[in-house]
Amino acid sequence: MPYKEYFKAATEALIVVDRKGHIVEVNRAAEQLFGYLEREFVGQPIELLVPEQFREFHSNHVENYFVAPRTRAMGRGLNLAGRRKDGSEFPVEISLTYASGTQHGDLVVAAIIDISQRLALEQEMRRAETLTSLGTLAAGIAHDLANPLQVIRSRAELLFELPDETPATEMREDHASIRRQAERAGTIIDEFLQLSRQRKMVLAPVDINELVDRALLLIGDQIRKGRINLETRLDRTLPEITGDATALERVLINLLVNARDAMPQGGTVTVESGLLTEQGQWLLLSVADSGPGIPAEALGKVFNLLYTTKASGSGLGLWLSRRIIQEHSGKIEVESEPGKGATFRIRLPVAVGDTA
Ligand SMILES: Nc1ncnc2c1ncn2[C@@H]1O[C@H](COP(=O)(O)OP(=O)(O)O)[C@@H](O)[C@H]1O
Ligand SMILES: [Mg+2]
CATH class of the missing domain: 1.10.287.130 (Signal transduction histidine kinase, dimerisation/phosphotransfer (DHp) domain)
Incomplete structure (x- = not known):
């Protein structure tokens, strides 16, 4: 099938955009998805299809894209949204394909999938x-x-x-x-x-480093008292994320308390923050201890509800922590080599969209 035919008939919504971020061409699926006719699309800035609060961010993104264009998923795992002609918004996943030197100059084909059902x-x-x-x-x-x-x-x-x-x-x-x-x-x-209690998440800009500072203020003394050396390696240039500060603080405290429990004879706990730029931007927060670690057969269970190896444990901490991180569209993982301590790593999406 000639390219043109394929383009028109594709079930995915396809939108071709030029260097300036103007729409050059769209297919039928795109017309259906966004509720505009082709002639209403063509010549318009792509921001037409972006919810208002993300527009500025998006136009920077388009500029940056052409500086180092490549074919890739856009802001994978992040919360991207599209806006229909009637003003309604919906979550999308977008992949970008770069085509240089066409008759319209350098172009990007954006394939857009409505992921609300998923x-x-x-x-x-x-x-x-x-x-x-x-x-x-x-x-x-x-x-x-x-x-x-x-x-x-x-x-x-x-x-x-x-x-x-x-x-x-x-x-x-x-x-x-x-x-x-x-x-x-x-x-x-x-x-x-x-x-x-189904506490509703309270979303607001969160500075992860401030959150670390606060958590350490709350339980730092308690941890140091157990002859535990507290080290922080915080990247102070991190962007803010959107999240529920109270809930995230609770996660951090859970991890710190677990690290303390794991080292009754003392040891070192390292809290680290940083930025990860694989497939979009992620904020990384990790808590590592120098305790006995977690045996391989228990690694898959520590996040389970009521799983505990402590005489007076509840087995709620990590379960709840994982839920909170999932509600932030993030991931929490544990890595451990017995005898060499345990490291809990949290990844949180930085913002809606990305600037990679
Ligand atoms: N830093 C750690 N080092 C070793 N084991 C850990 C660590 N953190 C958690 N665990 C293991 O995971 C289990 C579950 O942790 P958690 O859900 O917080 O419940 P609790 O602390 O009440 O036992 C712990 O009982 C322990 O066996
Ligand atoms: Mg615990």
């Missing part, structure tokens, strides 16, 4: 996972509650059996025990409520 499906899967996880969690809670309730019941029965004239002093120990166990049950329920 995103909805992913969200649905995450929700389903949460529900199953909450089921597991509920089973764990029920199990934890059974103990204090058992104690309360047996002590209450003992008290009930006592003769009427028993002096209060003899019952004190039973009363105290009932109170202790009731408090314990209350704590378990509180923790569960905190966890299951």
Whole structure:
């Protein structure tokens, strides 16, 4: 099939753009996707199809692109959006193909896919996972509650059996025990409520280094007290990201507390921040310790709900941390060589779009 035919009939929306960022040609799928007719597209700046809040960013992007043009995915994993003629917006994935020296000069063909369905499906899967996880969690809670309730019941029965004239002093120990166990049950329920409360994410610009500073201010002393040497290697030139600072701080604290728990004899914890420019821009935040590390067979389990190897662990920390990072469209991974410590690495998308 001649190129022209292929172009017109492709099921992907294709838009050809010149060096100045003007639309040269579009296919039918693009007309359908954006709701414009071909003649309404042609000659218009490509920003026509970009939601207002990303326009400036996008035009810089186009300029930068032609400085070092190459065929690639645009801002993979980041949240790119398109804007229809009626003003509605939708999430997209875009790949760019570069064609130099055509009759219209240097051109870029942008192939655009509407990914709203895929995103909805992913969200649905995450929700389903949460529900199953909450089921597991509920089973764990029920199990934890059974103990204090058992104690309360047996002590209450003992008290009930006592003769009427028993002096209060003899019952004190039973009363105290009932109170202790009731408090314990209350704590378990509180923790569960905190966890299951669907707190809405509060998105705002976040400076990751500030977040590290704050977390260290909160628990730095506690960590140093355990003869742990705290080192930071922070790239102070990092751009801000969009995220929920409270939730992200919680992730960092979880990782720091785990590092501390892993090194009861002391050691070193290194917190590092940096920029990663593979396929778009990612912010990297890592917490590495010099503890015993994680055995290979446990590596795949540490993020599981209720997985813990500690006598008084909850097995909630890493599970929750991973959820929070996923909600930021990021990734959290662990790497460990037994005997050489563990490193938890977080990647977060820098912004909508990219400037690579
Ligand atoms: N830095 C670390 N070094 C070694 N093991 C770790 C580290 N961080 C986490 N783990 C392992 O992962 C498990 C799960 O961690 P987490 O979800 O935070 O729950 P908890 O801390 O309550 O056990 C821990 O019990 C431990 O076995
Ligand atoms: Mg933990």
